[in-house]
Amino acid sequence: MANQPLFVAGPNCFTCQARERTEWCVLQDAELRLIEDGKKSRRYLPGETIFREGDTPDGIFCIESGMIGLRKSDAEGNTVLLNLLSEGETLGYRAFLADSEYDASAEALEPSTACFVDRPTIRRLLEHNPALGLRFLKRVAKDLGDADEKILHNVSLSVRARFAHLLMVFVERYGKLADNGSSSIDLPLSRQDMASMIGTTPESMSRTIKKMETDGIARFSGRTVQIPSCRNLVNEFDPEVFV
Amino acid sequence: MANQPLFVAGPNCFTCQARERTEWCVLQDAELRLIEDGKKSRRYLPGETIFREGDTPDGIFCIESGMIGLRKSDAEGNTVLLNLLSEGETLGYRAFLADSEYDASAEALEPSTACFVDRPTIRRLLEHNPALGLRFLKRVAKDLGDADEKILHNVSLSVRARFAHLLMVFVERYGKLADNGSSSIDLPLSRQDMASMIGTTPESMSRTIKKMETDGIARFSGRTVQIPSCRNLVNEFDPEVFV
DNA sequence: CCGGTTGTTTGATCGGAGTCAAGCTACCCA
DNA sequence: TGGGTAGCTTGACTCCGATCAAACAACCGG
Numbered sequence: 001m002a003n004q005p006l007f008v009a010g011p012n013c014f015t016c017q018a019r020e021r022t023e024w025c026v027l028q029d030a031e032l033r034l035i036e037d038g039k040k041s042r043r044y045l046p047g048e049t050i051f052r053e054g055d056t057p058d059g060i061f062c063i064e065s066g067m068i069g070l071r072k073s074d075a076e077g078n079t080v081l082l083n084l085l086s087e088g089e090t091l092g093y094r095a096f097l098a099d100s101e102y103d104a105s106a107e108a109l110e111p112s113t114a115c116f117v118d119r120p121t122i123r124r125l126l127e128h129n130p131a132l133g134l135r136f137l138k139r140v141a142k143d144l145g146d147a148d149e150k151i152l153h154n155v156s157l158s159v160r161a162r163f164a165h166l167l168m169v170f171v172e173r174y175g176k177l178a179d180n181g182s183s184s185i186d187l188p189l190s191r192q193d194m195a196s197m198i199g200t201t202p203e204s205m206s207r208t209i210k211k212m213e214t215d216g217i218a219r220f221s222g223r224t225v226q227i228p229s230c231r232n233l234v235n236e237f238d239p240e241v242f243v
Numbered sequence: 244m245a246n247q248p249l250f251v252a253g254p255n256c257f258t259c260q261a262r263e264r265t266e267w268c269v270l271q272d273a274e275l276r277l278i279e280d281g282k283k284s285r286r287y288l289p290g291e292t293i294f295r296e297g298d299t300p301d302g303i304f305c306i307e308s309g310m311i312g313l314r315k316s317d318a319e320g321n322t323v324l325l326n327l328l329s330e331g332e333t334l335g336y337r338a339f340l341a342d343s344e345y346d347a348s349a350e351a352l353e354p355s356t357a358c359f360v361d362r363p364t365i366r367r368l369l370e371h372n373p374a375l376g377l378r379f380l381k382r383v384a385k386d387l388g389d390a391d392e393k394i395l396h397n398v399s400l401s402v403r404a405r406f407a408h409l410l411m412v413f414v415e416r417y418g419k420l421a422d423n424g425s426s427s428i429d430l431p432l433s434r435q436d437m438a439s440m441i442g443t444t445p446e447s448m449s450r451t452i453k454k455m456e457t458d459g460i461a462r463f464s465g466r467t468v469q470i471p472s473c474r475n476l477v478n479e480f481d482p483e484v485f486v
Numbered sequence: 487c488c489g490g491t492t493g494t495t496t497g498a499t500c501g502g503a504g505t506c507a508a509g510c511t512a513c514c515c516a
Numbered sequence: 517t518g519g520g521t522a523g524c525t526t527g528a529c530t531c532c533g534a535t536c537a538a539a540c541a542a543c544c545g546g
Contacts (some may be wrong), residue, residue, distance in 0.1 A: 072391055072392075072394075072395050073395075074395060074399055075481065076399070076482075078395065078398070078399035080394055080395050080398055080399075082391055082394065094384045094387055094388070095384075097380050097381070097384055098380070098381045098384030098385060098388070099381065100384070100385075100388070103388045103391060103392070104391060130373060130376075133373075133376055133377070133380065134376070136380065137340050137341070137376065137379065137380050137383065138340070138341045138342065140380065140383045140384055140387055141337050141338075141340055141341030141343070141383050142341060142343075143387055144337055144383055144386055144387045144390060145337070145341070145343070145346045147387060147390035147391060147394060148315055148325055148346060148347060148390060149315075149346070150394055151315075151323055151325065151390060151393055151394055151397065151442070152315050152316075152317060152321070152323050154394065154397045154398065154442065155321070155323060155397065155442030155443075156317055156319070156321035156323075158502075158503090159502080159503070190523070190524090191523080191524065191525095192522095192523070192524085199394070199397065199398030200398075200503075200504085201503080201504060201505080202523080202524070202525090203503085203504075203505080203524095203525080203526085204502090204503055204504075205524095206524065206525050206526080207503090207525085207526085209525095210525085210526090238318065239319075401532075401533090402532080402533070433493070433494090434493075434494065435492095435493065435494085443533075443534090444533080444534060444535085445493075445494070445495090446494090446495080446496085446533085446534080446535085447532090447533055447534075448494090449494060449495055449496080450495085450496085450533090453495085453496095487546100488545105488546090489544105489545100489546095490543105490544090490545095490546105491542105491543090491544085491545105492541100492542085492543085492544100493540100493541080493542075493543095494539105494540080494541070494542095495538105495539085495540070495541090496537105496538085496539080496540095497536105497537085497538085497539100498535105498536090498537085499534105499535085499536080499537105500533105500534085500535080500536100501531105501532105501533100501534085501535095502531105502532095502533095502534095503530105503531095503532095503533105504529105504530085504531085504532090505528105505529085505530080505531100506527105506528090506529085506530100507526105507527085507528090507529105508525105508526085508527085509524105509525085509526080509527100510523100510524080510525070510526090511522100511523080511524070511525090512521100512522090512523080512524095513520105513521090513522085513523100514519105514520090514521085514522100515518105515519100515520095516517100516518095516519095516520100
């Protein structure tokens, strides 16, 4: 085991651990080879843009490591962080598959590596393996469901409730359960970015955090959050009818 | 031409004028025959429910006439009208294609007829004609784009600007251009429903309408709206940087 | 024709959250 | 090491829009 070092020079589709959980899990080895041979890999620094709202897609990106944010903005400079994508996830499929322009920008939130798979390769894969198209369909459908839920939340919940919900999502995605029943998360985002995810300002975000601390819902220190009781957190946005 | 009366007993896919503008336009006659023979048609009265949030889809609906609203609601009774669908449009594809539950309810807003196409038929069509799947993919992708835009609008625009935008959408979809350059629309919705489309209350809706009348942006009488100048209307939500 | 239900309008009030302004912290790099 | 730049926090103020309440209009079934 020590003879042949397991060193891998760069991202490799065959060894990618995340692939099993994504659209690409339906691919056979031969098909994977197509991607592996055709892809172009690149590193992005935090803040760097992968593609910009309005651009025309030439292919699809796949995140090898790091975290990418999808951000939409209007003429006056208002922005919303619509989605977070990490390791193994696909990026830019919506516009590509719909044959339209990007309607949001993608930017690296951490140092990240992403692979680019060009149009001819994707096209060949889709023709060769119809299950891949169906996978993407499901993915877009799920995203649509999430977006609809966000719309409802934005109009019916307070900033505090929306933030509690966001924290709960983070707990599910990045949280570690401690032995005493409390959860802890390393937030993947700045407070500013969290504010723009729930559609509020950094000032309101800051005040909300402070209040939740004094209420014992969560303890914040830097980007680390301790959640003593997930039940209490859930109650913030999904209040129990029965006490 | 008078010998053979063109009378059609019920909805018929072959004579459906709206089909050309929908996903089904890619179907051949033989494929259309499959739907035509397998579909079940039904009438719905205003307020009647076609399917309910949480139900499991058994097929896809297609609107033959009338107007259907997609409504999402939470436990506390808050609701949002997410989308309007009319003649020829497909309904319930998201949950069906994603193999998940409905995440919104569909209800008739006018007297409507809808056809139901069952799972086996859709499955056969998708296998037989891959273009249909691609069409649906585009449709979901477009819906997702719309949803994202709505999220951004809800956080960055005022009730008035959001309503102006909604009116503009109605002008594009249902508007008639008068000879003097003004547009007129027969609103497909009650004020309550418009309020829930832009995420506000009937009271605020009413006040907003009144203000826009006094400002000369639009003239409301019942469900009919006159828009003297679309330019002015657009300015409400997309203010010109250059005067 | 009337009483009931549902939708719309109007008024008065209140509060959540945005805005503006200023100080604070942390980190980068010259 | 220190100054510069982001990001974060805090305070004071304002205002949009929700809420509560009530009057009104419109429509429907009996």
